[in-house]
Amino acid sequence: MATPVTLIPGDGIGPSITRATVRLLEAAGADIVWEEQLAGMAAVERYGDPIPDETLESIKRTRVALKGPLETPVGEGYRSINVALRTSFDLYANVRPACSIQPGGRYQNLDIVLIRENTEGLYVGIEHYIRVGDDPRAAAESTAIITRAGSDRIARYAFEYAVNHDRRKVTLVHKANILKFSQGLFLDVGRAVAREYAGRVEFEERIVDAMAMNLVLHPERFDVIVTTNLFGDILSDQISGLVGGLGLAPGANIGSHAAIFEAVHGTAPDIAGKGIANPGALMLAACMMLEHLGDVERGRRVRRGIESTIREGRTVTGDLGGSATTEQFTDAIIGKL
Numbered sequence: 001m002a003t004p005v006t007l008i009p010g011d012g013i014g015p016s017i018t019r020a021t022v023r024l025l026e027a028a029g030a031d032i033v034w035e036e037q038l039a040g041m042a043a044v045e046r047y048g049d050p051i052p053d054e055t056l057e058s059i060k061r062t063r064v065a066l067k068g069p070l071e072t073p074v075g076e077g078y079r080s081i082n083v084a085l086r087t088s089f090d091l092y093a094n095v096r097p098a099c100s101i102q103p104g105g106r107y108q109n110l111d112i113v114l115i116r117e118n119t120e121g122l123y124v125g126i127e128h129y130i131r132v133g134d135d136p137r138a139a140a141e142s143t144a145i146i147t148r149a150g151s152d153r154i155a156r157y158a159f160e161y162a163v164n165h166d167r168r169k170v171t172l173v174h175k176a177n178i179l180k181f182s183q184g185l186f187l188d189v190g191r192a193v194a195r196e197y198a199g200r201v202e203f204e205e206r207i208v209d210a211m212a213m214n215l216v217l218h219p220e221r222f223d224v225i226v227t228t229n230l231f232g233d234i235l236s237d238q239i240s241g242l243v244g245g246l247g248l249a250p251g252a253n254i255g256s257h258a259a260i261f262e263a264v265h266g267t268a269p270d271i272a273g274k275g276i277a278n279p280g281a282l283m284l285a286a287c288m289m290l291e292h293l294g295d296v297e298r299g300r301r302v303r304r305g306i307e308s309t310i311r312e313g314r315t316v317t318g319d320l321g322g323s324a325t326t327e328q329f330t331d332a333i334i335g336k337l
């Protein structure tokens with residue numbers, strides 16, 4: 001029976017790259033029925049609500065969504081829908097692999113997976129201004145929340161991921177030397193979980209600033225990385241930079257009851273509507289989704305098609321050094337299947 005999946009085209013380049021991805025999965029014979037739903041600016045324009053109930057209901061029903069990027073107004077306006085979706089469905093693990101695909105990049109043969117805690121830390125949205133005298137915004141305060149339970153489940157997720165994907169090492173990234181309470185708790189819980197996997201998965205700890213440097217100097221030393229929300233946000237973009245940028249960086253947001261697959265990049269307003277966006281990151285996210293749905297072999301086959309098209313470099317989009325349109329790139333990948 002066909003698997004229902006919620007499809008959120010999103011804003012900017014979102015509709016064109018989701019269309020390309022759906023076309024690729026259909027060509028690969030994936031047995032999916034898509035429930036198309038709106039979110040972000042597209043939903044504000046239609047319903048006056050960036051995240052309509054209908055969209056949430058659909059994800060509740062299907063428990064799996066493929067999502068294009070959503071526009072978030074900076075500084076004012078509605079809060080990030082991506083954060084709202086992660087919180088609503090308790091999508092606690094953000095999984096972002098970075099593999100070198102394109103030849104000739106700065107680093108070859110990188111294969112890093114970053115697992116970011118997705119619901120806690122500074123992203124809980126507890127913020128306020130403090131008035132001093134007649135300045136209502138004289139200071140601002142943001143609170144970071146780290147819980148034992150939240151740290152335990154993300155550390156466990158990282159180790160289970162390592163075991164299930166034949167990975168050898170988990171690196172826990174923290175700043176417990178300065179943030180002794182919040183980061184200290186994350187580190188202590190991570191160490192306890194690591195002890196349960198001793199002998200099966202190697203464990204190491206790194207302070208985030210040193211990690212940022214080491215990722216540039218010796219990225220090949222890293223395998224699975226687990227860290228808190230803000231550090232994960234930053235380092236995952238960094239690792240995608242090591243392998244050629246956001247155009248090929250997929251991400252999965254995984255919870256116990258739902259999972260949302262997306263590209264790491266945003267709506268790319270500078271190229272939206274031109275038909276030249278690279279759909280590769282969303283397509284790689286769709287491969288992760290197939291694996292999540294148990295359609296593992298098809299996921300691998302589609303990934304091989306994407307990778308070999310990129311390696312050949314004949315029909316790739318501008319960000320990958322070619323001149324193909326989104327549709328031409330998609331056709332080339334379909335040709336490989």
Ligand code: NAD
Nearest residue numbers: 069070071072247264265266267268269270271277278319
């Ligand atoms: P961005 O990722 O949209 O763009 C950064 C640069 O990368 C731009 O030059 C863009 O053209 C290029 N780029 C990104 N994706 C590309 C692709 N697939 N093909 C070719 N080039 C690509 O980042 P931004 O400009 O900081 O953000 C724009 C909007 O996206 C903002 O509203 C932001 O909130 C939103 N955003 C959404 C998500 C998400 O929904 N997951 C993630 C990041 C940013």
